[in-house]
Amino acid sequence: MPKRIVILSGAGLSAESGLGTFRDTDGLWTQYDLSEVATPEGFAADPAKVHGFYNARRANCLEALPNAAHHALAALQARAGLEVTLVTQNVDDLLERAGAHDVIHMHGQLTRALCAGCGHRWDAPRTMAPEDPCPACNRSATRPDIVWFGEIPYHMDAIEDALFRADLFVSIGTSGEVYPAAGLVQEARVAGIPTLELNLEPSSGSALFSDARYGPATDIVPAWVAELSGADRAPS
Ligand code: OAD
Numbered sequence: 001m002p003k004r005i006v007i008l009s010g011a012g013l014s015a016e017s018g019l020g021t022f023r024d025t026d027g028l029w030t031q032y033d034l035s036e037v038a039t040p041e042g043f044a045a046d047p048a049k050v051h052g053f054y055n056a057r058r059a060n061c062l063e064a065l066p067n068a069a070h071h072a073l074a075a076l077q078a079r080a081g082l083e084v085t086l087v088t089q090n091v092d093d094l095l096e097r098a099g100a101h102d103v104i105h106m107h108g109q110l111t112r113a114l115c116a117g118c119g120h121r122w123d124a125p126r127t128m129a130p131e132d133p134c135p136a137c138n139r140s141a142t143r144p145d146i147v148w149f150g151e152i153p154y155h156m157d158a159i160e161d162a163l164f165r166a167d168l169f170v171s172i173g174t175s176g177e178v179y180p181a182a183g184l185v186q187e188a189r190v191a192g193i194p195t196l197e198l199n200l201e202p203s204s205g206s207a208l209f210s211d212a213r214y215g216p217a218t219d220i221v222p223a224w225v226a227e228l229s230g231a232d233r234a235p236s
Helices: 011-017 040-045 048-065 068-078 157-163 179-192 217-233
Strands: 004-009 083-088 107-117 122-123 144-145 167-173 194-199 211-214
Touching: 004 068, 004 157, 004 179, 011 068, 011 217, 040 048, 040 107, 048 107, 048 144, 068 083, 068 217, 157 179, 167 179, 167 217, 179 194, 194 217, 211 217
Parallel strands: 004 083, 004 167, 167 194, 194 211
Antiparallel strands: 107 122, 107 144
């Protein structure tokens, strides 16, 4: 029975809550040009368009509810004797709304705003606009607190610290296309940590995992959590 688990999640975890994934056939990157809405250059060229994209994501997120997979992960984290670090590429707050705590949002959060001028962060209003002033410096350089392509993901030191103390690394609902998140499985392997993929289908890095289960997150995540609970109760 593992005692220290690091769980990386991606858009597939929230897909059944009604939030779109990025690279599936109906994914967001088939509907929007990534370079226009998810890069610093795109924001510099048309901040209103970028705010519009994230305002729509924020509205979807506010309407969505955590699903059975979010609840199962929150329950796993609450179990006595287990240290579960939840790392997510997702910018939604569905893990927190399921009761999870200290979620590491490596790609930022829709619920937060960032001043590109002074670095101040605050709770994002429902709708953001380029002319919104920063509450700290009053400049109109407000952006969503989201990590864009070409920027460095947040909290990498904390993620690596947790990974190198872990005795299991689990990847849930991510295509394994975006680094550095996609490289965590390889780091875990090199460190000799068992790795498990839980995804709808094999991801591009699936061969790197020592174990895998495939299916919708709302089925396979609660089933895996229940299996761990069973292992915990089994006589050793
Ligand atoms: P992707 O859209 O790249 O991948 C979603 C993964 O979830 C795919 O492997 C799907 O097969 C799987 N999936 C879909 N529905 C599922 C379900 N119901 N249950 C389980 N798995 C399911 O999304 P991410 O890997 O999260 O970054 O994308 C990584 C990053 O790329 C995002 O954080 C975002 C994006 O561009 C930025 O915007 C910086």
